Amino acid sequence: xxxxxxxxxxxxxxxxxxxxxxxxxxxxxxxxxxxxxxxxxxxxxxxxxxxxxxxxxxxxxxxxxxxxxxxxxxxxxxxxxxxxxxxxxxxxxxxxxxxxxxxxxxxxxxxxxxxxxxxxxxxxxxxxxxxxxxxxxxxxxxxxxxxxxxxxxxxxxxxxxxxxxxxxxxxxxxxxxxxxxxxxxxxxxxxxxxxxxxxxxxxxxxxxxxxxxxxxxxxxxxxxxxxxxxxxxxxxxxxxxxxxxxxxxxxxxxxxxxxxxxxxxxxxxxxxxxxxxxxxxxxxxxxxxxxxxxxxxxxxxxxxxxxxxxxxxxxxxxxxxxxxxxxxxxxxxxxxxxxxx
Amino acid sequence: xxxxxxxxxxxxxxxxxxxxxxxxxxxxxxxxxxxxxxxxxxxxxxxxxxxxxxxxxxxxxxxxxxxxxxxxxxxxxxxxxxxxxxxxxxxxxxxxxxxxxxxxxxxxxxxxxxxxxxxxxxxxxxxxxxxxxxxxxxxxxxxxxxxxxxxxxxxxxxxxxxxxxxxxxxxxxxxxxxxxxxxxxxxxxxxxxxxxxxxxxxxxxxxxxxxxxxxxxxxxxxxxxxxxxxxxxxxxxxxxxxxxxxxxxxxxxxxxxxxxxxxxxxxxxxxxxxxxxxxxxx
Numbered sequence: 001x002x003x004x005x006x007x008x009x010x011x012x013x014x015x016x017x018x019x020x021x022x023x024x025x026x027x028x029x030x031x032x033x034x035x036x037x038x039x040x041x042x043x044x045x046x047x048x049x050x051x052x053x054x055x056x057x058x059x060x061x062x063x064x065x066x067x068x069x070x071x072x073x074x075x076x077x078x079x080x081x082x083x084x085x086x087x088x089x090x091x092x093x094x095x096x097x098x099x100x101x102x103x104x105x106x107x108x109x110x111x112x113x114x115x116x117x118x119x120x121x122x123x124x125x126x127x128x129x130x131x132x133x134x135x136x137x138x139x140x141x142x143x144x145x146x147x148x149x150x151x152x153x154x155x156x157x158x159x160x161x162x163x164x165x166x167x168x169x170x171x172x173x174x175x176x177x178x179x180x181x182x183x184x185x186x187x188x189x190x191x192x193x194x195x196x197x198x199x200x201x202x203x204x205x206x207x208x209x210x211x212x213x214x215x216x217x218x219x220x221x222x223x224x225x226x227x228x229x230x231x232x233x234x235x236x237x238x239x240x241x242x243x244x245x246x247x248x249x250x251x252x253x254x255x256x257x258x259x260x261x262x263x264x265x266x267x268x269x270x271x272x273x274x275x276x277x278x279x280x281x282x283x284x285x286x287x288x289x290x291x292x293x294x295x296x297x298x299x300x301x302x303x304x305x306x307x308x309x310x311x312x313x314x315x316x317x318x319x320x321x322x323x324x325x326x327x328x329x330x331x332x333x334x335x336x337x338x339x340x341x
Numbered sequence: 342x343x344x345x346x347x348x349x350x351x352x353x354x355x356x357x358x359x360x361x362x363x364x365x366x367x368x369x370x371x372x373x374x375x376x377x378x379x380x381x382x383x384x385x386x387x388x389x390x391x392x393x394x395x396x397x398x399x400x401x402x403x404x405x406x407x408x409x410x411x412x413x414x415x416x417x418x419x420x421x422x423x424x425x426x427x428x429x430x431x432x433x434x435x436x437x438x439x440x441x442x443x444x445x446x447x448x449x450x451x452x453x454x455x456x457x458x459x460x461x462x463x464x465x466x467x468x469x470x471x472x473x474x475x476x477x478x479x480x481x482x483x484x485x486x487x488x489x490x491x492x493x494x495x496x497x498x499x500x501x502x503x504x505x506x507x508x509x510x511x512x513x514x515x516x517x518x519x520x521x522x523x524x525x526x527x528x529x530x531x532x533x534x535x536x537x538x539x540x541x542x543x544x545x546x547x548x549x550x551x552x553x554x555x556x557x558x559x560x561x562x563x564x565x566x567x568x569x570x571x572x573x574x575x576x577x578x579x580x581x582x583x584x585x586x587x588x589x590x591x592x593x594x595x596x597x598x599x600x601x602x603x604x605x606x607x608x609x610x611x612x613x614x615x616x617x618x619x620x621x622x623x
Contacts, residue, residue: 022479063437097431102530103361110389115350116438160434209476 014077016041016168016200017062021071024057032057032224034071041167044194046211046232048324049221054129057159058221059172062202063093067190075168092166096173098157102146106137106156109145110163117164122333137161137183141155150177158186160191169193171203175210185201187214208321218320220327228327230321239323243268244316245285245296249308254285256306259283263302284316343431345555351435356456359418362425365456368414369532372460376402376408376467379475384475394576396480397470400523401580404566407464408492408559409528415457416524419503422453423609427619436618446613450504450606457500458493484566492562493515498554498598499524501605508609511619527555554601557594563592 015038023033032054039045046142049055060066061073064087073081078087100109102251112130119127132138135155140148148156154177159167169190177184191214200282205211211218218235220228228235236243251274261269265287272282287295287311296313303310359365379402383390426449436445467483472479503520510516512586534550537543550556563606567578589597 060433060618065433065436085439085441091439093437095434098434098583100434101358101361101429101431103357112354112435113351113438115347116435116440118347126475188504 005153006208014291015039015074016043017202018057018074018077019061020074022058022061022068022073022252023070024054024061025185026068029339030224033068033223034228035224036231037219037226039202040201041200042194042198044190044214044216045203046215046218047202047204047221048206048211049204050331053221054224055221058226059093059170059202059204062170063091064088067308075293079314090167091170092164092168094157094161094162094172094174096157096176097150097154098160100153100156101147102144102325104145105142106132106148106159107141109156113163116130119164131159131163134162139165151179151182154178155182158189161287162189165197166199166200167197168200171201171205173205173207174203175205183210190214208324209317212317214319220324221296222328235317235327236323237328242288242337244285244319245283245287245313246316247283247301247303247313248280248302249301250279251281252308253306256303256308259302259306260299263295263298280311313318317339344441346443347440348448348451351445352452352455355422355452356451358425359421359453359456362421364417364421365391365460368417368460369463370415371410372464373467373487375406376464377471378477378501379406379421380468380471381596387476390576391574394574396478397570397574397577398476399482400467400566400570400577403465403468403488404470404563405580407468408495408562411461411492412496412499412555413456413463413521413524414460414498415500416520417461417517418453418457419500420507420520422449422504422509423514423613424511424513424516428513430620432618433620442614443610446610453504454500455499457496461489461492461496481570484569487553487569488566491565494595495558495561495598498558498601498605501602501609502554505605505609505612508613523554527553528559531555532557551589552597554597556589556598557601560589561591561594561598564594 017037017039019035019037019055021034021036023031025031035054035058036060047055057066061068062075062080064075066082067081074080075087075091076089080087086209102113107128110131111124113318114124114127121237128141129138133139138154140152145153145156154174158171158174161171171190174186174190178186187210190201190203194201201215202210203215215232217231218228219226220235228239230238233243250270257269257271260266265289266285268286270284272284272285274281283293285299296301296315300310300313302315378396383398383401387395424430426435436442465488469479469482469485499520502523503516506520506523507513507516508518531553533548534546534553538546538550570578572578
């Protein structure tokens with residue numbers, strides 16, 4: 001798994017964002033919550049959930065745009081409704097495909113945001129240039145937003161969040177509309193934000209690969225409630241009850257496969273289709289053990305000793321997606337059972 | 342950076358936003374037509390106008406057609422100030438920043454109002470210029486600052502009510518419909534009540550008429566200007582309907598404008614402060 005970022009923050013660190021039994025009632029038709037969720041400083045949290053599960057409602061409560069019907073939401077320890085300015089002083093939000101006035105240019109929008117942030121002095125132009133360069137919009141600084149492509153508007157959305165050096169980034173589907181190079185660039189940008197500035201990232205996304213590669217932890221919301229909160233490994237282990245190791249090698253002998261099957265923790269070995277004219281085989285090894293990283297080195301040694309050529313060995317990348325789907329299924333099942341009882 | 346800077350940046354933003362909408366350009370077009378064509382028309386029948394009235398001809402459009410058009414202009418600008426932001430989903434981004442909601446509210450209110458003042462300035466300038474071009478040198482132009490002040494204050498009434506309806510409706514089409522309905526129903530009711538009063542002599546109808554929002558909004562600036570013109574220019578005075586307006590005092594009109602404006606602003610501010618910021622609604 002590509003969790004390049006530092007591990008979970010210290011439990012002593014205070015919560016930057018805290019949902020305390022927060023409920024948003026939209027009338028009889030729909031209720032979101034009660035939501036209980038703490039996000040610590042330096043944490044990079046992936047906020048996952050199907051459409052209509054309450055992700056955006058939570059984000060909007062966090063930003064003081066809507067008030068909880070009951071319970072409370074605190075940002076930097078303060079209520080973002082009653083103490084909007086102080087609670088959100090270091091918080092920036094990048095909405096999904098934002099609605100920006102089309103008559104504005106990126107420079108003008110960023111200048112307006114700097115005014116909102118009380119960013120003073122002659123540094124304003126320099127800050128606008130810095131952020132435009134950061135998101136790759138320097139050449140479009142004076143182009144009207146109405147003439148920008150979807151991807152560029154998304155870049156602008158991130159730019160207006162990064163301006164003024166915030167400490168907390170709230171990102172709603174930040175990679176939507178971006179080309180692969182843009183996604184990769186932004187991933188790196190958010191990593192740097194987290195690593196170099198100990199910044200906190202709260203990212204809502206449907207792209208599991210992005211979450212898996214960027215986030216240190218996830219919170220899964222379903223039908224308005226947080227159904228899981230923990231590290232990515234925890235969500236995979238608790239939901240799938242296994243992890244998987246993917247091996248790309250020359251075809252493995254039966255002896256080697258038997259030895260792998262016999263390893264403590266290995267529960268299943270699935271041999272995939274041969275590729276490249278039978279010179280390369282992808283094998284998925286299901287592991288029900290805490291020590292999957294140790295197993296990886298044992299398995300690689302075993303394959304090399306068997307005389308096969310080992311090209312790659314890594315943890316399967318789509319496990320979070322599988323876990324996510326399983327978790328949602330499980331939650332629906334639990335709900336059905338509850339209803340029956 | 343003070344809060345005043347933030348408010349002024351929102352005000353500038355609102356002015357640009359409103360200008361970017363075509364309706365303001367249409368309003369400017371109407372202003373140009375309204376402030377030039379009537380003078381051209383009057384010049385065609387100049388032989389029927391007594392010569393001593395020529396230097397005061399600028400008063401005609403400014404004090405007769407002007408208030409009605411300007412108040413409706415105020416309605417059109419104010420109704421969209423808040424509602425269009427919700428409709429387009431642009432309020433969300435601006436209000437997710439660490440900014441006081443009140444700064445945004447005041448900035449939007451002032452931005453639209455400054456734009457209205459610019460149209461008022463254009464209206465006055467074009468009227469006087471057209472009068473000068475068609476009837477020669479104009480007199481008593483020293484009344485203009487007072488007129489502008491009175492009209493800007495009077496237009497606050499419908500501006501605030503339309504601003505309030507824009508905030509409450511949060512849909513520009515509804516906001517325009519309700520504010521225009523309020524404006525025109527008040528205007529038409531005013532005419533009917535005047536007629537009924539003339540026919541019946543019943544003071545009740547006149548009293549009701551005095552409290553309608555149109556009465557102070559339309560008559561304050563006119564009251565100011567007509568009371569200061571020489572009484573000998575009968576043609577001009579007759580043309581602008583001097584003496585036909587509601588018989589309420591200027592102080593009463595000022596008080597009524599203050600009351601209506603305060604109510605509109607208060608309701609809008611309370612609703613804006615305590616309600617959720619809706620997402621894109623259209």
